[in-house]
Amino acid sequence: MHLPAQITGRKSEELGRTNSAIGGTGKIPRAKKPRSRPPTSLRDKLGFLQAHLPSYSGPYSVGSMDIEVPVENPRTFSHITRDGKHLLKIETVLFTLYYPAAIGSGSGKDPGGRRNWSRETWLPRPRIEVAKGYGKFAGIPGPVAVAYFGATTGLTKLRAFRNSPVATHWPPMGNSKKNGHKIKNKQGPPPPGGSEEPTFPLLFFSHGLGGTRTAYSTMCAEFASYGFVVCALEHRDGSGPRTFVNHPKEGGEGSQKQEAQGNVDHTHEEIRKGYDRIDYVFPKDNPFDTSPKNEKGVDGELRSAQIELRLAEIEEAYKVLCDIRNGGGAEIERRNLRREGYIGGSSRGLAGVDWSMWTKRFHVDRVTVAGHSFGAATIVELLRNADRFSYVQAGIIYDIWGAPIKPPKDDPRHRIHLPLLGINSEAFMYWQKNLDAVTSLMEETREQGAPAFLCTVRGSIHLSQSDFTILFPHVCSFFLKATVHPQRAIDLNISASLEFLRDVTEGAGKSIIQRCLTDEELLQTPLLDELPNLHRPDTEDIAAKLKVPNEFRTRMAAKVQRKLKRQKAHGFYSPGDEVWMHFKTEEDELASWREKNRREEDPDREQLREQRRQEESATKEQEERDEDSTSSDNLPETTDSPVRKSWLGRPPELKTDDQS
Template identity: 50%
Template sequence: MSLPPWISGNKHKSSAPSNGFLSATGKVRNPKKPKARPPKSLRETVLLPVRSLPAYSGPYSVGTMEIEIPVEEPRTFSNITRKGNHLLQLKTVLMTIYYPASPPQKKRPSRQLWLGRPRMSMAGGYGHFSTLGPLGVPIFLPTMFTKLPAFRNAPLSSQYPPGTGLKEEDKDAEETTEEEDDGNSEYEDEAPRFPLMIFSHGLGGTKTAYSSVCGEFASYGFVVIALEHRDGSGPRSFVNQPGSGEIVFDKNGQRDPKHHHRKHKDTHYDVMDYVFPKDNAWDTSPHNEKGVDRELRGAQLDLRLAEIEEAYKIINTINAGNGEEVDKKNMRREGYKASSTHGLEGVDWAAWKGRVDTEYVVAAGHSFGAATVVDMLRHEKRFKWVAQGIIYDIWGSGTRPAAAEDEKIQAPLLAINSEAFTYWPSNFDLVSNLVEEAHPCPAYLMTVRGTIHVSQSDFSLLYPNVCSIFLKASANPERALDINVNASLEFLSMVMPTIPYRIKKAFPNEELLRTQTHHLEDIPTIDMHKPKDEKWMAARLRIPHEFTWRVAPGLARKLARKKVTEGGGSPDDEIWLHCKPVEGTVEKYNSTVERLKDRRKSKDAKTVPASVGPNEGAKQEPGCKEWRN
């Protein structure tokens, strides 16, 4: 699908020149190495067969908090039932918050489990999701001991990234990116105010299944709320009943966690497993003749949006200095199902007051989570606080179409595809249309070469051999993570002027979004890894010299790098940038944002126009409506 010239930046389609060794031979290109990261601990390098996750690359240590809070108004969604009960119910909201932290002071700080508790039961949930049943449990044995490279309940950092102090040459940049009166100015003795991101997982995901992506953002200065959706899209989730985990004491005054509140002694938690659509279990397949179960997927989206709103209320409560209220209500502590005994122990709630920017929020998600993000962006009156969206490998079939003409994307958008999903024609058309819909806001569409659908989650990092041998992923999993995060940070640095300059200054910038555009139909066949058999479309890739790349991808990449000149090659070796805004679009958008801020601060401005064009007095264009009024 070709794109309009006002998006792609090219009036005519042109075949992008191939470069490096792949252009001549058709071999898989991935010449760059991943970013340097701190070494792993002995526990993660000596104890076998424990699988470990790479440490985060940003300037901050990362802390996590695990929170489950009862919602103010429990309710059901749709009339779908299973075994006589409403299937989709909102009782509590569950999340892990990743955030920039100070280095832990404890000798052996606590870290959150990746798989979650109870481990055998969670592995069984993945067995159910994968349809392997009990046979799936041994596959997750190595990850039962995997811990996040982040520290539980660590102190929120009060420092800017090292080496980003304001120098004379930075003052002009600081003045153009920060406002003096909006609480976002940067003084040497002030603690930073961190930008907020909300992350929505895909089918089979949990609050920790994307810990590498979420943790990377946190290591660069973001507070990230990773939801665990209880909509039947995850492998298994435990929903606690309020009060069911209250510890009682025996007559000797000893704590007895085995005895729960009498009211819930038999049903103190619910189990939400993955829900397969009736008579259409594989509605996710590109070849499914019945198509997507719209009733189920639409109801799941409704529940997801409600969970996100509840999570947003919680972070606002914390940001207002009332974190103790969250601590008291939290049901992820001793006595509750699937909980750590640590709970929120040791969190300095006073340090969180006013430290998160909850007005201009990034919405990000993968697969069905990306479809959730699109739904948020299309309801800008409901989600006024969402300022821009990032969609990783969106599941187009699960995306709900806009219900009305005014329900269009009104915010900057970055779409990053895996190479496997790029070869799914209807899916690529949909994501291309979403990028076009976001006009005139800045919007980008990019493909990361050599990647598959799970490359934007932790699974490719924990199971690299499975991904290379069975799904034919050729990209280094850590490098693929770097590309996704670096491109996202580059995008946010351009379209999010509310990020403090000294935090933004620490972002890596490979200028991935400034490379030449590649129209999909003009890419030489030799450079593509589209499966020959249509049954593998979107599921896996086709690669040359399969034995080497599938069995020893690390060795294959090492040999490939030797054929590239020193310097690591071009970004074109690793990505295809399909479309980007024309020159000046980003500047016009940011100018619009700044004018809207000025108008809000003006005592004489009672209202703000519904839309603001790029120039005063010019013809108004659709999109970029009154920015979160």
């Protein structure tokens, strides 16, 4: 399908227009480019009736796609069984892809030719079933859960247009928080020496217990609005409230073929329906192994097997994305099981996607990985397996649940050798055993010579890095005692993450962050002398909630303080007012690591640089000798002089790091 040139970013000349009503100039009178529309509707404006998500602060509009594809090798993980069949297995991989969208998204007809641009609902399809899953996870009767989620988030939609064309333009300076939505209709020049079209960085996001691929949509789409292609996985390891695994319909024998391919099993009912249903798995005889008060400790066998399954899902998603990046998107669309006729699918599926625009659109050799809670524990294990995940360049762990993390193996390679950023909630910071675990990860990273940062967002709770505090702010404020504004908590997490990635990565992602991020210098916050005790809860509430003494007065004072500090020149607080820093790599150490990393990544280029430096030094010395000789002997310089030969023999001008 061919889209308008303004949507694709291609020049109008490529459309081959040679005739028009005005003298054959090929121009349309008073033609205007389609302008991106904000992804809003009436339901987004009626916040008192229906929860809604915020718009995203970056310079790009955001698109999304739902993709579920069968894996090449269906298999099981561990010997754990329930109801006579294996509990942990991989048959398909499911994820939502958030990405920077082209100028014109939301205007005119959508890529599928429909008049109304579609947005996916926050509660994944089938919504009633997923609501029941949340109820089971929270211990709420199914009908109550359906009524509650139906009344609060049943109609909530993501602020991303489905199947929108991917962006092909560089953004201008600034972001939509400072410049308004109009910035999403503008483009900037490429960086010096850069390509005309950016190649975006890729980021994987792993959700925590009770999460889904859309439960962190604000975080993921914020990254996408700053130029990241974000793969938000839905893990089928029994860590989500409820998910559905489709069987491919291949002559009615999709599930039997999968069983023949690998060690997976299905009930007769699952084969008849054409899908498996996976609910949250509570460990046997120890259902609350996540609690700090749990005396039995974590269920090591289950959690280790879940992490191994999660790593396999990341590998499978990576294969799918490599296929899309290498021009195989049409085949992925053909194999996609989130389309009409499959549970959780829709009539739109991936209709209208111009897959040629995705060829070489994002990097697959420099990938960032991030996760929250149990997802963060997954990321730690991934980072410790650098040989297996050689394409990963950095990791971010949000409020990690440290209990499932095992000590590193004796093999020195089983250590974290890549840059690592940890961002805690204040609620988890008071959980001393968990704080010790995450601090040990920072030490492990520093011992391997890589940059490491650990900070806490003041007034935040464990859910502050997900959509839940935004969709249910009063519950999180009054019952869990969060004192930070939900949207501000997201802003702080995103700002710190982008500052980190700007400092430890190279390429288009770094260039976009440098020109678009409002730098709050969060990672330059001074280290704490001692752990604060401001909102430490009673022992029974550790990690679950905060304690707010004199609550009314405290909240009112904080509100006035925020208002006053917003009037400052930079429009944000000083970092220490909102973030505590526990561990960081100083600027000189960071600079040394960057230089060393460049030499290791491209020794040939560094060798050329050194050769050039030596030749320039030799040239300068020769010039000084010739000047002395000329002044004493008064001899004119000729083109046959050693100096001239040296300059003629110089290697060509080398590109800078930003140009390469």
